[in-house]
Amino acid sequence: MEPLKPVRSGAPEIFLTPYDPGGMEPGIYKKWEESGYFNPDNLKDAKEPYTIIMPPPNANGSLHVGHALFVTLQDLLIRYKRMRGFKTLWLPGADHAGFETQLVYEKKLEKEGRSRFKMEREEFYKETLAFTLENKKFMEGQLRQLGASCDWSREKFTLDPDIVTTVYATFKKLYDDSLVYRGERPVNWSTKYQTSLSDLETKTVERKDPLYYMKYGPFVLATVRPETKFGDTAIAVNPNDDRYKEWVGKEVEFDGLIGPVKLKVVADEYVDMTFGTGVVKITPAHDPNDFEVAQRHGLPAVEVIDRFGKLNEKCGKYAGMKILEARAAVAKDLEEKGLLEKVDETYVHNILVNYKNENDILEPRIMSQWFIKMAPLAERAREAVENGKIRIFPEFQKKIFFHWLENLRDWNISRQIVWGIPIPAWFKDGEIAIGEKPSGEDWQQDPDTFDTWFSSGQWPYATLGYPDGKDFKTYYPTSVMETGYDILFFWVMRMIMLGLYRTGEVPFRDVYLHGLVRDAQKIKISKSKGNVINPLEMTEIYGTDALRMALLVGNTPGMDISLAEPKIKGYKLFSNKLWNIARFVLENTDGEQDAPVTETDQKLLDELHALEKEVTADMENYRVYLAAEKLYHYVWDRFAAKILEESKDILKGSDAATATSRRNTLYGILNTSLKLLHPFMPFVTEAIWQQLPKKENDLLMVAKWPV
RNA sequence: GGGCGGUUAGCUCAGUUGGUAGAGCAAUCGCUUUACACGCGAAAGGUCACAGGUUCGAGUCCUGUACCGCCCACCA
Numbered sequence: 001m002e003p004l005k006p007v008r009s010g011a012p013e014i015f016l017t018p019y020d021p022g023g024m025e026p027g028i029y030k031k032w033e034e035s036g037y038f039n040p041d042n043l044k045d046a047k048e049p050y051t052i053i054m055p056p057p058n059a060n061g062s063l064h065v066g067h068a069l070f071v072t073l074q075d076l077l078i079r080y081k082r083m084r085g086f087k088t089l090w091l092p093g094a095d096h097a098g099f100e101t102q103l104v105y106e107k108k109l110e111k112e113g114r115s116r117f118k119m120e121r122e123e124f125y126k127e128t129l130a131f132t133l134e135n136k137k138f139m140e141g142q143l144r145q146l147g148a149s150c151d152w153s154r155e156k157f158t159l160d161p162d163i164v165t166t167v168y169a170t171f172k173k174l175y176d177d178s179l180v181y182r183g184e185r186p187v188n189w190s191t192k193y194q195t196s197l198s199d200l201e202t203k204t205v206e207r208k209d210p211l212y213y214m215k216y217g218p219f220v221l222a223t224v225r226p227e228t229k230f231g232d233t234a235i236a237v238n239p240n241d242d243r244y245k246e247w248v249g250k251e252v253e254f255d256g257l258i259g260p261v262k263l264k265v266v267a268d269e270y271v272d273m274t275f276g277t278g279v280v281k282i283t284p285a286h287d288p289n290d291f292e293v294a295q296r297h298g299l300p301a302v303e304v305i306d307r308f309g310k311l312n313e314k315c316g317k318y319a320g321m322k323i324l325e326a327r328a329a330v331a332k333d334l335e336e337k338g339l340l341e342k343v344d345e346t347y348v349h350n351i352l353v354n355y356k357n358e359n360d361i362l363e364p365r366i367m368s369q370w371f372i373k374m375a376p377l378a379e380r381a382r383e384a385v386e387n388g389k390i391r392i393f394p395e396f397q398k399k400i401f402f403h404w405l406e407n408l409r410d411w412n413i414s415r416q417i418v419w420g421i422p423i424p425a426w427f428k429d430g431e432i433a434i435g436e437k438p439s440g441e442d443w444q445q446d447p448d449t450f451d452t453w454f455s456s457g458q459w460p461y462a463t464l465g466y467p468d469g470k471d472f473k474t475y476y477p478t479s480v481m482e483t484g485y486d487i488l489f490f491w492v493m494r495m496i497m498l499g500l501y502r503t504g505e506v507p508f509r510d511v512y513l514h515g516l517v518r519d520a521q522k523i524k525i526s527k528s529k530g531n532v533i534n535p536l537e538m539t540e541i542y543g544t545d546a547l548r549m550a551l552l553v554g555n556t557p558g559m560d561i562s563l564a565e566p567k568i569k570g571y572k573l574f575s576n577k578l579w580n581i582a583r584f585v586l587e588n589t590d591g592e593q594d595a596p597v598t599e600t601d602q603k604l605l606d607e608l609h610a611l612e613k614e615v616t617a618d619m620e621n622y623r624v625y626l627a628a629e630k631l632y633h634y635v636w637d638r639f640a641a642k643i644l645e646e647s648k649d650i651l652k653g654s655d656a657a658t659a660t661s662r663r664n665t666l667y668g669i670l671n672t673s674l675k676l677l678h679p680f681m682p683f684v685t686e687a688i689w690q691q692l693p694k695k696e697n698d699l700l701m702v703a704k705w706p707v
Numbered sequence: 708g709g710g711c712g713g714u715u716a717g718c719u720c721a722g723u724u725g726g727u728a729g730a731g732c733a734a735u736c737g738c739u740u741u742a743c744a745c746g747c748g749a750a751a752g753g754u755c756a757c758a759g760g761u762u763c764g765a766g767u768c769c770u771g772u773a774c775c776g777c778c779c780a781c782c783a
Contacts, residue, residue, distance in 0.1 A: 011742095015742085018743090018745080019743090019745080204779095204780080211783085221783080222783065223783060224783070225783080236783095270781080270782085270783095271782085271783085272782050272783080274782090275782050275783070276782085276783070279783095280782090280783050281783080282783095283783095287781085287783075288781060289781040289782085289783075290781095290783080292781080349782080349783085350780090396711065396712070397711085399710075399711065400710075400711055400712095400778070400779090403709085403710055403711080403778090403779070404710095404778085404779070406779095407709095407779075407780070485777095485778095486777095486778095488778095489778090489779090520718075520719065520732090521718085521719085522719075522776095550731095553720090553721085553730085553731080554719080554720050554721055554730080554731080555720090555721095556720090556721075558712085559712080559713085559720095560776090560777090561719090561720085562718095562719050562720075563719095564718095564719080564732085566731085566732050566733085567719080567731065567732070569732090569745085570731060570732070571731095572745070573743095573745050573746090574745095575745090576743065576745045576746090577742090577743065577745080577746085579742090579743080579745095580742040580743035580745090580746090581742065581743085582742085583742050583743075584742035584743085585742085586742095587742075588742095617723090618723080621723075623723060625721070626721080626722090626723070629721070629730070629731095632730090632731095633730080640742085640743085641747085644742075645747095648740095648741080648742095652741090
């Protein structure tokens, strides 16, 4: 780029060089951090607290553009409130992210030709910890690059000892209150990863599977899973089905593939008369619906598939076969014996899979695990939202919130993975001890770890040191929880439930839900699609301020935003515009002087004042996208294009008083514009502020917000 | 099957309590004008998905329809 022309009069030398965000940003961040004002303890005049707990990023990779969005939104709110004189705490953190990190690390092991199943538990844990801590450190640097003005002195990690202590205390209290129980219940079992998953960690995918119509004693029934027949403990029909009325309550005996079968026929509303033949085989151990039928009718559950997805010793000659292998074998044998009436090859149904890996089909399996009773907790969460103790932005997400609360099942918090917080439960001969290992021999600790959302669900009060911490008293309930709508159920809901349960207070007053960042064509960003936007790379090319503006403008809460490089570039141009406005103004004035203001200039100041009010109102109501756009247009279309242009004539005119008034006005508008823009574009505004000859505060970051 | 959202300029989206439609990018024309060519000026571009209704007035409120997207859900 060509060098700029020399500046006239006494404009600061920095303006001799073009605007260079990449070169100036690290130094500015350092200045902020060293000032100590990220820490609210150093905001001496501030009284009323304003708190945001940062959603702790998973420490298993580098930050993506979704992280950049949350950093931008939260930093915007924090900087705005800090300038307004609040005692602002933005508490950063990192999440060990149990299952997800373990998955990432297992993949890494796979590439190296290793497997966690061939490693000692401790060895695997140690390696994963090292991997996580390394990522965490890297991530902290990236958060700084994005301008996050969070209080690093209060940073928390989900595995910090004090966090674990709090998590344990909550578990104990839930147990004492009978809200957590040890249950033998169906869980979603991953044979690949050897752990159960909560209902939220599953998703359904459509699949075409053969539907076998098999003869079963006197009946014909339709099933996609003939291989589970060895675990059948009943046959069910609908109580209103006249076709089978005579059989209800009777036992049927017939020869099965591996010997005689004797099953009771039960009547249950669950059976749909119109599906298949209206007859269902009940396999309680391998189907959650069948399990419930079995509960209602007092039927036993017989496990026939083991944790590795192989048929067990109860399955005669099929023992040792994998599920699909066994299915084919059973179907073939049924056919040979004339027991297969027909096969519907067009049948499409939904199957449960691992939400992180669609190829990982989850097997329903009965296991002894810890479950949290959701109903009582959900009720309090509903009340809090209903009576406005928690506000949700956008409002329509409230409906989704309520709808979800209606069909809740108990929450399985046991994970059979190594990477996580061990569950503080000990067993001995059917006895259970919670909290600490009891004295005496033979107590065995539960080998499982907590679902990571159980601990992160306690994040707001755990990070603030509940119950005795000084910070808890000052900063709880927090002001706003800003996060993506995609984790409304996983996280926000759990924080509300556990926060209310444990502290008796809501964890936050407002919930601001942002959308997903998509590419220019509105397509979901993913590595496999090759449309990844690396936020750190963008900040290096266009500046963090440009990236932030691109993420803010046009981004309404709860809606996905599309982002593309040209948009970011557009705001780099805006940063440059601001830079040059400052250059012009500072070439022409070295600060405000006492002098009368002309009527024309007073109108300009009034106009600016109206903008201050509007922007402030927008900020208070989370209309940040409007605030950003208004400032953009004011600065570019009004200040630069009109006011500044018409000033050229005034400044070189012969009327000294008018010229002085205009100089003061230009300086005033620049000053205020920098303040209003600072939460949005902290770096360039601070850089210019540093060049102002007269200012109320050395750091723009803690200058007073207009209005 | 239930719920939620969307449909506005070529593309991506704003439009805060109803008052004659806006931005960015792209595309057109013209400009080295003493802050900025990372710039300036000018012009162009829309039956606001469709059909009804309320209103003096509807992109905005109500009813319905269509299409797109997302979430939830135990028909084997």
